Amino acid sequence: MSVSGNEEEAADRRSLHERIAADLRDEIMSGDLEPGVSLPSTVRLKERFGASNATVQKALHLLKEERLVIGRAGASVTVRDHRQRTMRPASYMAPAASGEPYRWLTEASRSGARAHSALVEVAEAVPPTDVADALGLRRGEAAALRRQVLSIDGEPAELVASYYPLEIARETAITGQRRIPGGTPTLLASLGYPPRLSVDRVSARVATQEQYRLLGLPGDLPVLRTLRVVFSDHDRPIEATVMVKAGHLYEVQYEFSSGSA
Structure with a gap:
């Protein structure tokens, strides 16, 4: 018709x-x-x-x-040559080897890009409701928060806000005002909480005012918001991270193999 x-x-x-x-x-x-x-x-x-x-x-x-x-x-x-970049979350889920940088930086650098992470906040904070639910927290209960801005070739690429149960994070480097060698997956593994499973929920949203400013967005374009929940042994949630990136500059690639019935 x-x-x-x-x-x-x-x-x-x-x-x-x-x-x-x-x-x-x-x-x-x-x-x-x-x-x-x-x-x-x-x-x-x-x-x-x-x-x-x-x-x-x-x-x-x-x-x-x-x-x-x-x-x-x-x-x-x-x-432009550096149009939409492909991010592969599965490649930086595992803990980094001793002495190596956080896997996100390593993977982003493989294509010849200059990757950088800037730690902008470490605090105890009440997380968003979906994060609190993912971590099994009560309403109003605080978690340890680490916020970073990840950049590629000098341009902001991703905003990362990671939350951890306080009983795991207190008196560890998670609550310190410094970057953690190898990233938190390496530290959590050393504390007896090895990452076993990562579950991502990806949605497209209109940017908040803060996201618009920090990502340097040019207009009313959507952002990709990923809520990643990391589980350790016995299905215990040990980390919930909200990652936000410009939807017109980045795509997320996941790979799956067909399993037998």
Whole structure:
């Protein structure tokens, strides 16, 4: 069944330049427009979308602010080389070997990127309700909190807020104002709580004010929020972490093998 132009406009209430940017963004993120490739000329984009020159330029401006393309008025606009990065959570779940950095830093560096973590807060705090439920805490009960900002090539990549039951974390390096060699998985294993199972819940959300500011987001784009719960022996939850990253710059890859019945 055909859909009339009026019905199409009613279904998508975004301005035309936002819709143009959305279509081009999808082609960039899916690889149809590869890194280093020039976008179609303004003339071709005007014809394709039935838009004015000013509208096309506004769409391209959005993509430039999102760090997906680079170029200037009157010149060709090209897809940036470091478009959407793939994050593989399973690769940095296990504890790091003695003397090695946190696995997130190691894995991010494998592609030649400069990875950095900055510890911004260590405190006792009441976690969000979903985190408290995951850790089996009572309403209003505090947990040990460690907040970090992870960066790649000097740009903020991920906000990380990790919570730990106080009976595990107190009087350990978890509550210290310093980074932990090898990361908390290594420390927890040394304390007798080896990570055995990690369960992720991933959702797309509109960024909060703090997330918008810390991630340097260019507009009203979604973020990927992951709630990761780590279990040790006897299914005991030992860590619950909320990770937030820009949805238009990062994707999350999980690998599964088919099991026998």
